[in-house]
Amino acid sequence: xxxxxxxxxxxxxxxxxxxxxxxxxxxxxxxxxxxxxxxxxxxxxxxxxxxxxxxxxxxxxxxxxxxxxxxxxxxxxxxxxxxxxxxxxxxxxxxxxxxxxxxxxxxxxxxxxxxxxxxxxxxxxxxxxxxxxxxxxxxxxxxxxxxxxxxxxxxxxxxx
Amino acid sequence: xxxxxxxxxxxxxxxxxxxxxxxxxxxxxxxxxxxxxxxxxxxxxxxxxxxxxxxxxxxxxxxxxxxxxxxxxxxxxxxxxxxxxxxxxxxxxxxxxxxxxxxxxxxxxxxxxxxxxxxxxxxxxxxxxxxxxxxxxxxxxxxxxxxxxxxxxxxxxxxxxxxxxxxxxxxxxxxxxxxxxxxxxxxxxxxxxxxxxxxxxxxxxxxxxxxxxxxxxxxxxxxxxxxxxxxxxxxxxxxxxxxxxxxxxxxxxxxxxxxxxxxxxxxxxxxxxxxxxxxxxxxxxxxxxxxxxxxxx
Ligand SMILES: Cc1cc2nc3c(=O)[nH]c(=O)nc-3n(C[C@H](O)[C@H](O)[C@H](O)COP(=O)(O)OP(=O)(O)OC[C@H]3O[C@@H](n4cnc5c(N)ncnc54)[C@H](O)[C@@H]3O)c2cc1C
Ligand code: FES
Ligand code: FES
Numbered sequence: 001x002x003x004x005x006x007x008x009x010x011x012x013x014x015x016x017x018x019x020x021x022x023x024x025x026x027x028x029x030x031x032x033x034x035x036x037x038x039x040x041x042x043x044x045x046x047x048x049x050x051x052x053x054x055x056x057x058x059x060x061x062x063x064x065x066x067x068x069x070x071x072x073x074x075x076x077x078x079x080x081x082x083x084x085x086x087x088x089x090x091x092x093x094x095x096x097x098x099x100x101x102x103x104x105x106x107x108x109x110x111x112x113x114x115x116x117x118x119x120x121x122x123x124x125x126x127x128x129x130x131x132x133x134x135x136x137x138x139x140x141x142x143x144x145x146x147x148x149x150x151x152x153x154x155x156x157x158x159x160x
Numbered sequence: 161x162x163x164x165x166x167x168x169x170x171x172x173x174x175x176x177x178x179x180x181x182x183x184x185x186x187x188x189x190x191x192x193x194x195x196x197x198x199x200x201x202x203x204x205x206x207x208x209x210x211x212x213x214x215x216x217x218x219x220x221x222x223x224x225x226x227x228x229x230x231x232x233x234x235x236x237x238x239x240x241x242x243x244x245x246x247x248x249x250x251x252x253x254x255x256x257x258x259x260x261x262x263x264x265x266x267x268x269x270x271x272x273x274x275x276x277x278x279x280x281x282x283x284x285x286x287x288x289x290x291x292x293x294x295x296x297x298x299x300x301x302x303x304x305x306x307x308x309x310x311x312x313x314x315x316x317x318x319x320x321x322x323x324x325x326x327x328x329x330x331x332x333x334x335x336x337x338x339x340x341x342x343x344x345x346x347x348x349x350x351x352x353x354x355x356x357x358x359x360x361x362x363x364x365x366x367x368x369x370x371x372x373x374x375x376x377x378x379x380x381x382x383x384x385x386x387x388x389x390x391x392x393x394x395x396x397x398x399x400x401x402x403x404x405x406x407x408x409x410x411x412x413x414x415x416x417x418x419x420x421x422x423x424x425x426x427x428x429x430x431x432x433x434x435x436x437x438x439x440x441x442x443x444x445x446x447x448x449x450x451x452x453x454x455x456x457x
Binding site for chain 1 (some may be wrong): 167168169170171172176183195198199202206207215217219267268269270271272274374
């Protein structure tokens with residue numbers, strides 16, 4: 001067995017240290033070593049986006065990142081989206097808008113949508129669909145997801 | 161769900177020096193692979209299409225993360241620079257629109273945050289989206305090996321599906337794209353059965369330069385993807401346009417000529433006939449879009 005590597009990162013604002021083998025993906029380490037099971041494994045090959053996290057502010061598929069690559073990086077997972085015990089408007093709107101059924105895709109959509117709204121606070125429907133093309137949902141048919149993101153964008157904008 | 165499908169074991173190094181990376185690659189004698197954004201290689205390692213004892217991450221080598229542009233010297237692009245960074249850089253969007261078209265459609269945003277043009281080129285798929293744009297923009301590949309450096313035109317890089325002219329121990333360091341003359345524009349399009357997130361059935365990139373009157377084409381380059389063992393330049397179609405007016409009729413004629421270099425395969429994505437047809441249509445459309453971009457500039 002390969003020697004384990006010591007990695008120091010910041011996850012959801014907290015400095016985090018872990019040991020991992022080079023072959024372990026960031027998704028594996030989040031779920032199996034750090035017990036952050038909010039990020040989901042859908043396909044494990046970059047197609048579905050269920051494992052989306054922010055790596056230094058940009059959305060990535062954590063199944064296609066080696067955990068050893070994240071030395072010194074800042075990571076945000078779905079567990080870091082709610083603030084001080086309050087759901088993020090995206091989470092609230094997904095709930096109210098029934099934008100999920102089985103829920104496997106939801107963490108990835110919320111993290112991806114957060115990245116989008118951080119850069120583009122008022123995206124069009126087309127921009128939402130294009131930017132979240134890397135997130136698949138086999139249950140909802142996407143319309144409720146798109147509408148919930150638009151609603152969250154409205155709430156975030158009227159709050160500022 | 162049981163445990164995740166894991167990769168088999170390997171060592172990982174992330175050198176900060178290019179020669180050190182090349183030496184490690186050579187010394188591993190074929191048992192090492194280079195990791196840029198990992199969006200091809202990690203999938204291939206996991207699915208058993210490749211195996212490695214050593215993974216060499218090149219994203220800590222500053223030269224490979226460059227993105228330098230100046231109007232009179234052109235673009236110097238580090239091999240590992242991710243697509244996202246390319247299409248969010250306004251100067252690059254203006255000067256090399258065909259390349260930017262490709263970087264916007266390689267996977268979704270999560271892929272684009274990591275996937276590099278260098279990785280796309282080194283993976284050397286006949287359908288790789290960035291290669292036709294690199295061909296029409298006359299990119300030069302700067303390679304670094306343990307013994308030194310050499311440069312080759314991108315048209316000499318890919319040799320067969322999944323194969324290229326990198327020698328053992330050699331890495332792609334940077335790509336340079338020459339500066340753009342006045343009145344030039346480019347575009348890239350592909351055909352896929354879905355709206356996004358798929359592999360091209362056929363694709364085309366076009367680059368045109370108009371004369372000062374903008375009524376005649378001074379020079380043109382057309383390249384096709386997914387219709388031959390490697391992406392190819394359509395020389396005859398490109399030559400045909402020189403001196404001609406930038407009209408739909410001439411673009412359509414160039415499309416017909418471009419089809420001659422298409423020698424595609426039949427597979428589940430498309431038949432030979434369909435791919436050849438697409439090559440013509442996409443040539444015509446990308447010429448028209450490249451022309452439109454010159455007019456708008
Ligand atoms: C879901 C998904 C969707 C995709 N969609 C598209 C698409 O639409 N169009 C498309 O063209 N591709 C697509 N791809 C394939 C892939 O994302 C691209 O080819 C990408 O550009 C590869 O870049 P990378 O930096 O991730 O390369 P890596 O995976 O890191 O490397 C690719 C190959 O090049 C080698 N390599 C990388 N850098 C160097 C270097 N500097 N020197 C020498 N060798 C090197 C690696 O060893 C490996 O063999 C998709 C992949 C996924 C998973
Ligand atoms: S599990 Fe990572 S993209 Fe599907
Ligand atoms: S809610 Fe089931 S996959 Fe989206």
